[in-house]
Amino acid sequence: MILNARYPQLNPKLYHQQAPMPLQGAKAGHFNGALADSLQWSEAEKDNWVALCSGQQTVEGFEPLAMVYAGHQFGQWAGQLGDGRGLLIAQVKSKTGATIDLHLKGAGKTPYSRMGDGRAVLRSVIREYLAGHALNGLGIASSNAVGFTSSTQTVQRERAEFGAMLLRTADSHIRLGHFEWINQYAPEQLTDFTQKCIEWHFPECLNAEQPVLAFAQQVISRTAIMIADWQLVGFAHGVMNTDNLNITGSTLDFGPFGFMERFRPNWINNHSDAQGRYSFQNQPSIGHWNLWIWLNNLIPLAKAEGKEQFKQDLAAALEQYEPTFLTHYQQGLNQKMGLPQDHAESFDCAMQFLRILQSEQLDYTQSFLRLQQQQYQQLRDDCLDTHQFDQFLTQYELIRAHQDTNALQQIMQQHNPRYILRNHMAQRAIEAAEQDDFSEVDRLFQLLATPFSQHPLERAEDLAPLASDQAEVAVSCSS
Structure with a gap:
């Protein structure tokens, strides 16, 4: 790996450095060798992937850290949040020259865990592993994962489940909620933090007459396009809180997601969402609402004499969200x-x-x-x-x-894809994996890598929803 450690350059108020806490009896789940190749992993690193994907070994030259951020959850201010069970364990250069985050999920408690145990369970790890892979196969901007590991250690949810870890990749883990936290708890950091976001992710904006406005326009445009892409393939995120959207417009944080089967625009795939705030048809408007919340956190960057004009400019930028999405x-x-x-x-x-x-x-x-x-x-x-x-x-x-x-x-x-990750497909893979059989994970991984063409491993049940007399898989935020 070729390191490009950028996030630790920020003020230490914005993160907490700590080592991951390995699970007992870590064992191989599945490895995405093609992604590791694209991230310039050495042969030795690929041979040692289980240790890296289970927190037993860290990346030399990068001290793992948990990010702090805040957010609006289900439309309400939730206060301080943060990486409660994940650690940024490296930032590396890909073959294309892009800087990619390596984020270990399920790595143990952090100062931001609140009431959580800092762990992830095998069920949710497999779902996220396959979902990110599926969206990447569909050509939709999304996080991905190098691999995941299971363990012999149990984690208590509604029932005792096997603990697991996922080594996720993303072009950025900087969320809209980062700006909310800074404005609330460390406003003196806003200028430097925004400048770094522009330098790292939108360097073309540095030459604009108003770099911050150009940055805002880019975030708005990318978010609109990402959500349009979701709607086109029938993907429902399930929990579009402001802390679950990042600044680069790539899909992040797979909780109770789902790919729509029978076409129901008012479909609620998260059974914890009683009001349907995050139903499939609401995703475009929720994206707009989240961006409105975020833009308000950029207003303090304006000079006093130009604040009103800056507000108008931001409002005009947000007005482009709808036509960008619709186009x-x-x-x-x-x-x-x-x-x-x-x-x-x-x-x-x-x-x-x-x-x-x-x-x-x-x-x-x-x-x-x-x-x-x-x-x-x-x-x-x-x-x-x-x-x-x-x-x-x-x-x-x-x-x-x-x-x-x-x-x-x-x-x-x-x-028009032939394959999407239907909930019952993921469920079969999970049930087999809980018996230490990862062959179904591997079969789905191969199908979802080339979703637009027929695969020799195809089964009839990959192509249709469950029969009407069979209950759909219920998905909650529990993970």
């Missing part, structure tokens, strides 16, 4: 549908298709795949209201008439 979403939906971007009726036709999926409760991923494969009769046979489907198909074929349909089909193939 990206509309383009992506047209691509999934195989419809031309320049046709006036393309988006309306795409929305009609979504209305059919909603009213008929059809599988989101499989329905787009059938459309791509021109299995129109199969789609029609699944509809109770065949007249509605016939109207859609007439409009769809009229729009595609006289178009280069071969080119449109290629675009569809690139934007």
